[in-house]
Amino acid sequence: MTSIQEIQDKLSVISSEVMKINDVSPLHKGHIEYLGPKQVSHIHILIISNKFNGMTKVTRHRLINSLLKTEFQNGLHAVSIQALTPSEYTIESES
Numbered sequence: 656m657t658s659i660q661e662i663q664d665k666l667s668v669i670s671s672e673v674m675k676i677n678d679v680s681p682l683h684k685g686h687i688e689y690l691g692p693k694q695v696s697h698i699h700i701l702i703i704s705n706k707f708n709g710m711t712k713v714t715r716h717r718l719i720n721s722l723l724k725t726e727f728q729n730g731l732h733a734v735s736i737q738a739l740t741p742s743e744y745t746i747e748s749e750s
Contacts, residue, residue: 657695657726665722666702672741673703679735699735703744712738 659676666674677699700719707715715738723731739747 657729657731659695659698662695662698662700662723662726662731665726666700666719668722669702669704669706669718671702671704671706673701673744675701694730696730696732697735698731698733699737701737701739703739703741705740707738707740707743 659678662676663674666676678695678697679699680694680696702719710718716736719736719738720727720734723734
């Protein structure tokens with residue numbers, strides 16, 4: 656069983672200014688992938704890091720997905736990712 660803390664621990668190798676992980680599994684209640692109230696199956700990640708400078712969006716997502724490989728094998732079904740540099744986050748926040 657995967658927990659938000661385990662996911663946060665895995666993603667901590669990406670030095671980040673902001674990391675927010677929200678369990679949105681209850682929004683998928685009734686879907687076959689929903690495993691019950693105690694299992695994290697769907698999450699949203701917002702991570703702001705200078706490490707993403709020079710990386711494409713696809714490369715950022717691949718990095719995050721590779722760090723969560725074990726979690727995907729253990730019940731995590733879907734991840735929505737916002738992976739931004741600090742300057743991208745500032746621009747997005749202002750619009």
